[in-house]
Amino acid sequence: MTDLNNSSNGGDARRPDDASGHDDWEAFLNDHAGELEDVERSRTAKRFDRHARREEKKTMLTADDLSDEAFTGAGHGPRDYTSSWLDTDDVLDHHGMGFSAPNPSLKGIRVSKLICAAILAIGVVGIIVAACLPHIVGIVGLIAALCVLVGAGGLIAQHEGRDVIHDDDSDNGARV
Incomplete structure (x- = not known):
């Protein structure tokens, strides 16, 4: 054995x-x-x-x-492309395209939208403060709730919707 x-x-x-x-x-x-x-x-x-x-x-x-x-x-x-997304820089360099950081133009924003957004932000901060300080909840809570309603209502009223077509030169069709 x-x-x-x-x-x-x-x-x-x-x-x-x-x-x-x-x-x-x-x-x-x-x-x-x-x-x-x-x-x-x-x-x-x-x-x-x-x-x-x-x-x-x-x-x-x-x-x-x-x-x-x-x-x-x-x-x-x-989806069978085997290269990693990490080699994007190599591909851009190979084809002569460099990376250009996005630089959006903010000149198309209306002042009324900025004001409504600021009022909405003030209302949210006011509600948080009212929740943390119970002895001033009556007055601050009421004013903050009104600010939230006015700010959100103004932004909703000014919303243009999806079917608005922008025909200017800066519009490339991308919707983010």
Whole structure:
């Protein structure tokens, strides 16, 4: 049994030929047939058999085991671009386009919208102050609530909606 691991033969480990190995195995099975039958009938062996049958019934292969290429033939769709978004600077430099920071023009904002936004902000701050200081909640809360209503109402009344078309030169069609 330990012939292959026995180093007492000068390190010359020899495997028996297939014919003699087969004969040895048959002789072992014949010598220990009664013991092997006892092991085969044991509770542990039966439990192992049940476990092995259950494992055989389980799914051998799931969709998670397969790569995406098995379903889609990867490399043929718009999302199959393998480059990272982190190499954007390299792409821009390669094509001669530099990065230009956005510089929006604020000259199209009406003064009335700024005033309504400021009144709304003052109202929100006033409500927070009124909530923190209970002894002045009556007057400050009332004034702050009126500011919120007037500011929000003014902004809603001045809202132009989605269907407004801007035809000036600075309009590139992007809606953010």
